[in-house]
Amino acid sequence: MMNFKNLNLINPIIRAVTEAGYSKPTEIQYTAIPHILVGKDIIGCARTGAGKTAAFAMPILQLLKKYTPEHKEIRTLILTPTRESAMQIEENLAIYSKYLPLSQLSVFGGVSMGGQLAALRKRVDILVATPDRLLDLVNQRPIDLSKIEILVLDEADTMLDMGFINDVKKIVKLISHKRQTLFFSATLPGSIRRFAEMILNNPVEVTLNPVSSTAQTGGQSAYFAEKKDTTGSLIDILQERNAARSLVFSRSKHAVNKFVQQSGITGI
Ligand code: AMP
DSSP, X not given: OOOTXXXXXXXXXXXXXXXXXXXXXXXXXXXXXXXXHTTOOEEEXXXXXXXXXXXXXXXXXXXXXXXXXXXXXXXXXXEOSSHHHHHHHHHHHHHHTTTSSOOEEEEOSSSXXXXXXXXXXXXXXXEEEOHHHHHHHHHHSOOOOTTOOEEEEOSHHHHHHXXXXXXXXXXXXXXXXXXXXXXXXXXXXXXXXXXXXXXXXXXXXXXXXXXXXXXXXXXXXXXXOOGGGHHHHHHHHHXXXXXXXXXXXXXXXXXXXXXXXXXXXXOO
């Protein structure tokens, strides 16, 4: 079975993700991490929810840990389209780097620049940023992006849809060519591939089979059941479908516990 150790991840990272409740890598993680760890550029087709953030965050932390003399400048830049995704990525990095001496910061619009500029005066190993805000900050004060070793473009298709292409191009020009670039997008139409080609160097393509996407493989059905019967009916439906994994939402914790008990399936 594939586990985090087989992926050659170091103990401080394995310990942190295990504590976060991850027991084994997701598909995008075991597919992408080995390439990232050997320094390859990646073009990855994966949507949010596949464990994509950890797929790039864990190996980045490991690479930064490996070559860690006294650095003062930003070493990794993660560009992402929205404030929410920037905050989410920073939070995940904080969890995964709990046992490593690395620091991260996220910057995005909608809040004043003063606090962000002050935070950037301290040591930041990994900067997570929306492209527009990063350029605003760079215009306020010179921020050294020339020492960046790893650049991540997260949700590249959304960044393009939101009109960030020129901002991204300007930022890429400030970064050395001698970098590793990881490019993720939920879709890879021609326009995105052309954009990727400008930024990536001989990338490995990592595409997930979209098996888990309901939009592509699932249908929708409604079943009517007596209230006292819903648990039994649901168990029947799941057994009939022979589903390896299912996600069941319910109104209360109590109902979920009851369902797990009655069905005899493994639930969390
Ligand atoms: P993402 O695709 O990065 O938005 O991740 C979706 C969710 O999966 C997040 O809540 C992660 O914390 C979680 N996650 C990522 N990797 C794993 C893993 N190997 N095992 C369990 N959960 C994970």
